[in-house]
Amino acid sequence: MRKYITGATKMILQARIAVLSLLFLLVPVLLPSPSGAVSPTEQVRATVEKVLTIVRNPNLKSEAQLDDFRTRLAQVLYPRFDFTEMTRRSLGPHWGRRTPEEQREFVKIFAGLLERSYVDRMESYTSQNILYTREIEDKNYAEVNTKIVIENRAPLSINYKLHSVENEWRVYDLVIENISLVNSYRSQFNRVIIQSSFEDLVRMMKEKQSQRSEKSR
Numbered sequence: 360m361r362k363y364i365t366g367a368t369k370m371i372l373q374a375r376i377a378v379l380s381l382l383f384l385l386v387p388v389l390l391p392s393p394s395g396a397v398s399p400t401e402q403v404r405a406t407v408e409k410v411l412t413i414v415r416n417p418n419l420k421s422e423a424q425l426d427d428f429r430t431r432l433a434q435v436l437y438p439r440f441d442f443t444e445m446t447r448r449s450l451g452p453h454w455g456r457r458t459p460e461e462q463r464e465f466v467k468i469f470a471g472l473l474e475r476s477y478v479d480r481m482e483s484y485t486s487q488n489i490l491y492t493r494e495i496e497d498k499n500y501a502e503v504n505t506k507i508v509i510e511n512r513a514p515l516s517i518n519y520k521l522h523s524v525e526n527e528w529r530v531y532d533l534v535i536e537n538i539s540l541v542n543s544y545r546s547q548f549n550r551v552i553i554q555s556s557f558e559d560l561v562r563m564m565k566e567k568q569s570q571r572s573e574k575s576r
Contacts (some may be wrong), residue, residue: 374492376491385425392413396496398496398504399494399496399503399538399564400491400519400520401437401522402439402452402495402527402528403491403503403505403519403528403530404491406436407481407489407505407551408436409435410432410435410436411477411481413428413432413435414432414478414481415432416483417432417559423554424440424463426475432474432478433474436474436477436556437470438527438529439527439528439529439530440470440473440474440477440529440530441522441524441529441530441531442469442470442473443466444522444529444531445469445470445473445530445540445541446462446465446466446469446470446543447546448468448475448532448541449540449541450465450545450548451545451548451549452548453552455546456557457557461557461561464561465524465561465564468564468565468568469544470563470567471568472518472564472567472568475539476534480517480535482544487507487508487509488507489505489506489508490505490506490507490508490514491503491504492504492505492506496548499522499523500520500521500522500523500529501520501522501523502519502521503516503518503519503521503522504516504518504519505517505518505519515532515536516533516534516535516536516537517534517535518533518534519533520533520534548560551563
């Protein structure tokens with residue numbers, strides 16, 4: 360009788376172990392992905408909608424509200440756009456040759472220009488529909504493709520390339536009408552540095568930033 364009870368108990372224990380083992384294997388599947396439950400498209404959409412809400416607000420277009428306008432945009436864009444990564448990729452091999460102080464200064468200047476360029480583009484199409492046409496996700500990288508539908512004109516495509524940083528999807532490149540901003544800037548920056556110097560590139564970027572600031576006033 361004891362042998363029978365012992366055998367039955369063993370069978371029950373083995374069954375329990377099998378169930379626990381199966382649950383253990385399923386845990387990685389059931390848990391949220393490293394970038395959280397919110398998809399890349401949902402995160403991009405949330406940022407775009409916030410930007411459009413700001414640029415569509417007529418009360419923020421006056422000169423008196425300009426600083427508030429810029430502050431609100433920065434609060435929306437900086438958590439989503441990885442400007443440091445965009446700058447690093449745009450400078451290419453020249454990035455590693457700069458001091459940490461030079462890198463920080465260039466990121467600040469470049470981020471300001473990228474922010475202004477993106478906002479200018481979005482302001483031009485504030486009354487149009489934005490379609491989220493495709494999402495591609497591969498481990499820590501993703502791409503969200505969008506189209507701005509314009510009446511009586513061909514749609515404008517803006518694709519967001521993202522990577523996962525601390526459970527958030529952050530933009531490291533924008534591809535507008537099949538042209539990568541990072542690749543385009545890399546060619547321009549490389550040409551200026553080779554023909555002149557990094558210092559001249561910084562001076563030119565500061566002048567461009569100053570000109571844009573004057574135009575927006």
